Amino acid sequence: MFSDGPPAAPAKSPVKMSAARTANVALSEQEMVDHLAATGRYRILRKLESRPVVRSLRPEFPHKGIILDTETTGLNHRKEEIIEIGLIAFTFDDQGSIGDVTGIYGGLQQPGKPIPPEIVKLTGITDDMVAGQKIDIEAVETLVAPADLIIAHNAGFDRPFCEAFSRVFCNKAWACSNAEIDWSARGFEGTKLGYLVGQGGYFHDGHRAVDDCFALLEVLDRNVDGHYPSPFAELYRASQRSRVRIFAENSPYDLKDHLKARGYRWSDGSEGRPKSWWIEVDEAALADEIDYLRREIYRHPEADPPTKYLTAFDRFRA
Incomplete structure (x- = not known):
């Protein structure tokens, strides 16, 4: 009754105002992504979507x-x-190109x-979650038996547990x-893995082992800049190369820092290895x-430290 002018128009939402300024129409999801980028x-x-x-x-x-x-x-x-295992079976070729997902298994075990x-804090897995649960070993063995290569993001940890x-x-x-x-x-x-997924342009829930397997699959199959073969192609080639483990047995104690700085690690003599620094x-x-x-x-020019030749069939064992 006592207004000084016409009522103010309702405010537009920021997204629609942005759309009106750019194209005068509502933007599609991809157009919004392109505009922001x-x-x-x-x-x-x-969001990382699991492959079917x-x-x-x-x-x-064929592999x-x-x-x-x-x-x-x-x-x-x-x-x-x-207490949990996740597996994704897939195919690949001689060049390390990934083909199809052929099987999935995830299971908990008490x-x-x-x-x-x-x-519990690290994994989010509680006693209640695993109560009465048992991994289907037949399903696991069916997926793994025909595999030519098994990939883990920390194979030195996973392989001994899996072989046991x-x-x-x-x-x-x-x-x-x-x-x-x-x-x-x-x-x-x-x-x-979290760094690799985020810098690769994805995010994922990461609550279960299978989710992490799918995340790793996408990271391995992604080539960001085009100047390299895919990460999986690099990994496949590395798995085919022979490596040598050298034990600096009986090396002088006062030179241990030199060995450590060069990348040598200490072996305590367990698992049948020499008690020495090695690389x-x-x-x-x-x-x-x-x-x-x-x-x-x-x-000494004639020193002959022990060596052991390793292939992908030997590496990452306990």
């Missing part, structure tokens, strides 16, 4: 792979147990003791997507590494 002020992450299992396999991808993830009650495979609180769980994992070729891919050369700031190198680098030990560590 073009400003240079936003980074877009897409196919029934009809393409013959151009069979497994991506695997486990959760356990602790670190020692001789004392602790698997261990013989309560899950430690630190493991079932013999189907023994005498298989294993590859580690953490250790055998040069992620830094691809522009990644870290090698944890793994490509077979092509063996002569240079032996020369380094002779000159800088033993200071």
Whole structure:
């Protein structure tokens, strides 16, 4: 009654106002993504969608792979147990191109003791979740038996647990997507799966082992800049190379820091290994590494440290 003018128009939502300014129509989802990315002020992450299992396999991808993830009650495979396993079976070709997803399995298992609180915090798996649960070993073995290569993001951890769980994992070729891919050369700031997924342009729930397997599959199959083969192609080639483990046995104690700085690790003599510092190198680098030990560590031209040749069938065992 006492208004000074016509009522104000209702405010438009920010998204519609932006759309009106740019195209005078509502933007599609892809147009919004493209518009935000073009400003240079936003980074877009897409939700990772699981690939479907196919029934009809393409013959151009003749090899069979497994991506695997486990959760356990602790670190020692001789004392602790698997409480969850996730598996994705897929095909690939000679060049390391990934083909089809052929099978999926994920399962929980009740261990013989309560899950430690630190493991509950780390994995989100509680005693209530695993109560009465048992991994279907027949389903696991059906997927793994035909595999030519098993991939884990920490194969040195997963392989000993899996081999203790079932013999189907023994005498298989294993590859580690953490250790055998040069992620830094691809522009990644870290090698944890969360870093790789985020920098690869995705996000995922990551609550179950199978979810992490699908996330790793997408990261391995993604080539961001086009200047490299895919991460999986790099990993597949690495798995085919022979490597040599060199033991700097009886090296002088006062030179241990030199060995450590060069990448040597300490072996306490368990699992049948010499009690000494050791390193793994490509077979092509063996002569240079032996020369380094002779000159800088033993200071004797005839020093002959023990060596062990390894293939994907030997690596990452306990």
